[in-house]
Amino acid sequence: MESLRKKFFSHPFVLTIIAIVLGFAVASVILLLAGFPPKESIETLVQSMIGRPKDIASVIIRSTPIIFTGLGVAFAIKTGLFNIGAEGQYIMGCVVATMVGSMLDFPKPVAVLMVVISAMLVSALYAGFVGFLKAQFGIHEVITSIMLNWIALYFSNWVCGLDFFHKPGTIGMYPVNDCTYTMLLPVWKKSEAGQAFLAEHPVLQETLGRTDVNIGFIVAIIAALYISHLLNRTRKGYELRAVGLNIHAARFSGINVNRSIVHAMMISGALCGLGAAFYVTGQSPHTVSTLSSFENVGFNGLSVAFIAFSSPIGCIFAGLLFGGLLYGGAGLQSKVGAPTEIINIVIGVIVFFCALSYLIPRFVDRLDAAKISKRRARQLAKEKAKAQKAAAAGKDGKKGGSDVV
Amino acid sequence: MAAEVSSRYAVQMHGITKRFGSFYALTDVDLDVEKGTIHSILGENGAGKSTLMNVLYGLYQADAGEIYIGGKQVDIKNPTAAIEHGIGMVHQHFMLVENFTVTQNIVLGTEPTKGGVKLDMKQARRNVLDIVQKYGLEVNPDALIRDITVGMQQRVEILKALYRGAEILILDEPTAVLTEQEIDELLKIMKKLIEDGKTIIIITHKLKEIQASSDVCTIIRRGQYIDTVPVKGVTEDDLAEMMVGHAVKLVVEKEPPNPGRVVLDIQNLYVKNEQHLDAVKDFNLQVRAGEIVGIAGIDGNGQAELMEAVNNLKRCKGKIIVDGVEIQNKTPKFGIDHGVATIPADRHKDGLVLGFTVYENTILEKYRTEEYSPKGTIDRKKMRSFAEELIKAYDVRPEDCGPKLAGGLSGGNQQKIIIGREIAQEPKLLIAIQPTRGLDVGAIENVHKMLIKERDNGVAVLLISFELDEVMNVSDRIAVIYDGHIQQIFKHGTVDNRTLGRVMAGGKVEPSEIRDLPDEVAYAAPAVGEPSEEPMEEPVEEPAVVEPAVSLAEVIAAGNAAADAEEAASAIAEPEYIVRSAAAEEPAPDRSIEEAEKTSETMEHMQEEIDSMHKAIEDIQKQLSLVLQKMSDANTDVD
Numbered sequence A: 001m002e003s004l005r006k007k008f009f010s011h012p013f014v015l016t017i018i019a020i021v022l023g024f025a026v027a028s029v030i031l032l033l034a035g036f037p038p039k040e041s042i043e044t045l046v047q048s049m050i051g052r053p054k055d056i057a058s059v060i061i062r063s064t065p066i067i068f069t070g071l072g073v074a075f076a077i078k079t080g081l082f083n084i085g086a087e088g089q090y091i092m093g094c095v096v097a098t099m100v101g102s103m104l105d106f107p108k109p110v111a112v113l114m115v116v117i118s119a120m121l122v123s124a125l126y127a128g129f130v131g132f133l134k135a136q137f138g139i140h141e142v143i144t145s146i147m148l149n150w151i152a153l154y155f156s157n158w159v160c161g162l163d164f165f166h167k168p169g170t171i172g173m174y175p176v177n178d179c180t181y182t183m184l185l186p187v188w189k190k191s192e193a194g195q196a197f198l199a200e201h202p203v204l205q206e207t208l209g210r211t212d213v214n215i216g217f218i219v220a221i222i223a224a225l226y227i228s229h230l231l232n233r234t235r236k237g238y239e240l241r242a243v244g245l246n247i248h249a250a251r252f253s254g255i256n257v258n259r260s261i262v263h264a265m266m267i268s269g270a271l272c273g274l275g276a277a278f279y280v281t282g283q284s285p286h287t288v289s290t291l292s293s294f295e296n297v298g299f300n301g302l303s304v305a306f307i308a309f310s311s312p313i314g315c316i317f318a319g320l321l322f323g324g325l326l327y328g329g330a331g332l333q334s335k336v337g338a339p340t341e342i343i344n345i346v347i348g349v350i351v352f353f354c355a356l357s358y359l360i361p362r363f364v365d366r367l368d369a370a371k372i373s374k375r376r377a378r379q380l381a382k383e384k385a386k387a388q389k390a391a392a393a394g395k396d397g398k399k400g401g402s403d404v405v
Numbered sequence B: 001m002a003a004e005v006s007s008r009y010a011v012q013m014h015g016i017t018k019r020f021g022s023f024y025a026l027t028d029v030d031l032d033v034e035k036g037t038i039h040s041i042l043g044e045n046g047a048g049k050s051t052l053m054n055v056l057y058g059l060y061q062a063d064a065g066e067i068y069i070g071g072k073q074v075d076i077k078n079p080t081a082a083i084e085h086g087i088g089m090v091h092q093h094f095m096l097v098e099n100f101t102v103t104q105n106i107v108l109g110t111e112p113t114k115g116g117v118k119l120d121m122k123q124a125r126r127n128v129l130d131i132v133q134k135y136g137l138e139v140n141p142d143a144l145i146r147d148i149t150v151g152m153q154q155r156v157e158i159l160k161a162l163y164r165g166a167e168i169l170i171l172d173e174p175t176a177v178l179t180e181q182e183i184d185e186l187l188k189i190m191k192k193l194i195e196d197g198k199t200i201i202i203i204t205h206k207l208k209e210i211q212a213s214s215d216v217c218t219i220i221r222r223g224q225y226i227d228t229v230p231v232k233g234v235t236e237d238d239l240a241e242m243m244v245g246h247a248v249k250l251v252v253e254k255e256p257p258n259p260g261r262v263v264l265d266i267q268n269l270y271v272k273n274e275q276h277l278d279a280v281k282d283f284n285l286q287v288r289a290g291e292i293v294g295i296a297g298i299d300g301n302g303q304a305e306l307m308e309a310v311n312n313l314k315r316c317k318g319k320i321i322v323d324g325v326e327i328q329n330k331t332p333k334f335g336i337d338h339g340v341a342t343i344p345a346d347r348h349k350d351g352l353v354l355g356f357t358v359y360e361n362t363i364l365e366k367y368r369t370e371e372y373s374p375k376g377t378i379d380r381k382k383m384r385s386f387a388e389e390l391i392k393a394y395d396v397r398p399e400d401c402g403p404k405l406a407g408g409l410s411g412g413n414q415q416k417i418i419i420g421r422e423i424a425q426e427p428k429l430l431i432a433i434q435p436t437r438g439l440d441v442g443a444i445e446n447v448h449k450m451l452i453k454e455r456d457n458g459v460a461v462l463l464i465s466f467e468l469d470e471v472m473n474v475s476d477r478i479a480v481i482y483d484g485h486i487q488q489i490f491k492h493g494t495v496d497n498r499t500l501g502r503v504m505a506g507g508k509v510e511p512s513e514i515r516d517l518p519d520e521v522a523y524a525a526p527a528v529g530e531p532s533e534e535p536m537e538e539p540v541e542e543p544a545v546v547e548p549a550v551s552l553a554e555v556i557a558a559g560n561a562a563a564d565a566e567e568a569a570s571a572i573a574e575p576e577y578i579v580r581s582a583a584a585e586e587p588a589p590d591r592s593i594e595e596a597e598k599t600s601e602t603m604e605h606m607q608e609e610i611d612s613m614h615k616a617i618e619d620i621q622k623q624l625s626l627v628l629q630k631m632s633d634a635n636t637d638v639d
């Protein structure tokens, strides 16, 4: 019985929910202190996240890249690596996707495939380099990938400035060609027939017609399922997890740990690149602009992976929550006047409580233990009383002397 | 069962129950430890000994039961509270900061300060030296932890507890990691502490140590209190039986070996250590199918490096041939694929992935075969059924541990999983490094049986152990490693502890001496034509045949040997003496104190040995003159 309760409170999903509730609780207190009505503010926030079909569609679109980078980070964590370089890998993916996409003119499936593959490949290699440095020279991946993040940022800006890619009159590159678009029915929905059809179906009009609904989200779900399968069911996943959990035992049992580290980083990077490809091909402006600082898509992936307790499937929900908060935060500001920073606080608190959540099962265990010891104390008292009665009855009963001679 | 609460007792734990989830690690256990005694706790692996002590030390909270210290009920919420009550604990795995000095480690957390802020390390050092002197626990207060031996590290742990004012000292399997000499030292230290009025609770699986050290022994079986007995009145067999619940054979029974082809052939092997010095040099050894070769030796004579080379974790020079294939300087996988299975010394580091389930751990090598992962996907059904079989066959407890994390099992049960897994590899060569470290006698018996069974199935078995009894009991041949090479090889039953100890310290034994062992030591006279001991110089293929029957020629030979023996004695004594003391003066400043200590120990030891050899020589000379007398008598008779 007690054990079941503990099991319930040990489940990552339950813990995440608790963390989210606590996150909103803390946010409410802060809103109250800042002079905003907490109940209304949070209602507004939720309203702007899921109030209209258009909002839901927008949240999904906003979440997709974060789900991918979250997935990449979560995968790395499962294999014992901390891929703080997701940001850089994502940026590299975006640049390459845009470069390739802006030059291609092929039938759709081929064009999309080429963009996706090239972005994945470059991001994988970029991450693989970090893995190689770790495997070969023992340099910690956090150090190398932080530096590579900056290199990616400046590489991206450099490419933006190249004559060949720079679109005059903008601060960015030429956008990718139409043939690489991954929105749902991009041509049809602009056509007359499409417009007419959408006009008759308001929900579709709002979502499909007004937003860049794309196939990225579906690919993200497939990727999450696949990564989950890869980690838990396959030979490769077994190897990677073994290396992540105990590199010594893995080496001893004949696993090529150096290769594993490189592969793990490459897969993690490829997921970030995949996210980048669908961002560039699936959302306007379909291009990359000169960046003055990081856009945090990769760093947000870290938070997503934490909130999801590194579960690939969990990343989908954590990513949606994250994207939703980012999107809804804007509404919060326009409608209630509360600063968007409150959203950062909510997210921070959720991550914080996720990190602390390992205390919850312990707390539950304490409660259980207290109950049991009470029960036992009662039982013991009963036994003692019985024994005393028995002793009183037969005086010759041996005294409870020492059993140590 | 439980004694009355009284101030006579240092510690009393009554009705202790501890539960992990739904599993009861302890049920209603009592422990009464009288002041000023050494009280041992005995129990199988996973019986709950460590758990009971962790409850006493405040690391775990009991779900039920009371604890009394000196007759007063106490509530021990955490180790700080335990320390306040005068309880100190030395854990199975040491908790020292590797890069700190001995002094820093001892005072850690209770550092003396100047004006309450600034650390006063000088004062700290003085304090440490004070207790070092008081208890005669020699350590160098300025040495770094990573530079001192395991035995010394343990002293530091004990000093740490004493420094915090421990009156009651808990030692959890303190001898599992020590060499024989270090164990003797520890027992002496324990005696001294008792004289000083301390109380000691010790957990150990070694019945001999209980007999040698303790006054009283409490036995726990599967989390239940069994009995508390005075050690004086019981034999080792009694203890073993009480612990396991049925009679246990302490001495291994085995048929003579039936050696076949050479499976492992190590030729001229050189391996460097961390300091880039040759830790293994000119190492030669052969192990045949169907025999167990035990490597005996003092820790630090190249065993670790030898194993790293064989397991392809380190580069080496020379050849390691397994069944005709050179496996050196390849990958660990190469060795495994060519029939080498290893039970590693450090089960947490090399043996198991503690974050994996028991199921997953059982296929740590098999996972990559087509059988267990057809088309790259792990066959979980297959994995589970294999693991369940292994759990049953090796009596891993608890029985339903399969889907649980390996990290939650007790040390002994973790070891069973590794052994089962390695044997299931159906290797040609099975290497067992300290395979019974931390196991209870019942489990040890099983491990030894398994090794012998593998031998009988034609597997070549290489056993490396710091435990002399184990090597002497199980091995068919005993190879002594000293300073990185094989000093000498003996056949099972032809040497005693003392002789082996001498060779382990760098001495050598002449063939004649081996046969002249007194009767009371484990000496089985080899049958005529059977190979006797094999000195390293001679190839293993053609062992020297020595006739055991006492013939005239034989005695004369013995007489000749007497002179040799004398020569050998001096050869062992003097040059070694010089070499050792020279070594003590060599650079490595951090080690010099310890090294010097070791040297003086060795010297003492050698002096003893030399004396005994002199006696032996005198005996032989006496015999010889007797024989000569007889001969001349015979001659005159013929005349």
Ligand SMILES: Nc1ncnc2c1ncn2[C@@H]1O[C@H](COP(=O)(O)OP(=O)(O)OP(=O)(O)O)[C@@H](O)[C@H]1O
Pocket (backbone or CB within 6 Å): B020, B025, B043, B044, B045, B046, B047, B048, B049, B050, B051, B052, B397, B398, B408, B409, B410, B411, B412, B413, B438, B440
């Ligand atoms: N933290 C824990 N969580 C779950 N189970 C545990 C935990 N610690 C110990 N156990 C279980 O409690 C039982 C007793 O473990 P304990 O470590 O006390 O055994 P032990 O007698 O010290 O054995 P050994 O001689 O092998 O060290 C074992 O079955 C073990 O699996």
Ligand SMILES: [Mg+2]
Pocket (backbone or CB within 6 Å): B049, B050, B051, B092, B410, B411
């Ligand atoms: Mg233990």
